[in-house]
Amino acid sequence: MKRLSRDVAAGLLFVAIGVAALVAGSDYRSGTLLNMGPGYFPRIVSALMIVLGALVTLAGLRQRTESTSRPWPWRALVLILGGLVLFGLALERVGLIVAVVALIATSAFAERERGILEAISLSAVLAALAWLVFVKALGLPMSVWPEGMAN
Numbered sequence: 201m202k203r204l205s206r207d208v209a210a211g212l213l214f215v216a217i218g219v220a221a222l223v224a225g226s227d228y229r230s231g232t233l234l235n236m237g238p239g240y241f242p243r244i245v246s247a248l249m250i251v252l253g254a255l256v257t258l259a260g261l262r263q264r265t266e267s268t269s270r271p272w273p274w275r276a277l278v279l280i281l282g283g284l285v286l287f288g289l290a291l292e293r294v295g296l297i298v299a300v301v302a303l304i305a306t307s308a309f310a311e312r313e314r315g316i317l318e319a320i321s322l323s324a325v326l327a328a329l330a331w332l333v334f335v336k337a338l339g340l341p342m343s344v345w346p347e348g349m350a351n
Contacts, residue, residue, distance in 0.1 A: 207260025214253025221246040276310035283307035295343040296334065300327040 221242060228239025283306035290299040301323040308319035334340045 211257030
């Protein structure tokens, strides 16, 4: 039995996520280009994911050579997905800054060669950027620090 190449597997995953997002957002009103509803942008992004997934899948199927049979990078997969889950659970409880630092610190070590100084500096820069974009520029009402600390 021939194994799917990574491109085919990734493309099919993109298509599945795009279809799932379309189904999940099907109850939202889309509106028009000039009067966008809450479902307009998610539908556009979902459609783009489906198209991108289809293109990646087709490119993977057209490859003449068999892809190298390397093992899946389980460490990276677990750490990156774990960082996202940690961020989602921590955001409301400990605030944006701590949640972003936890996400980046966890995900940064998906690559074995990543150093601690690099992870700390990346966490600090991205936490500051998230604060600037979401709190200052967009004015989203979210907790920046854990309760008891100044916002």
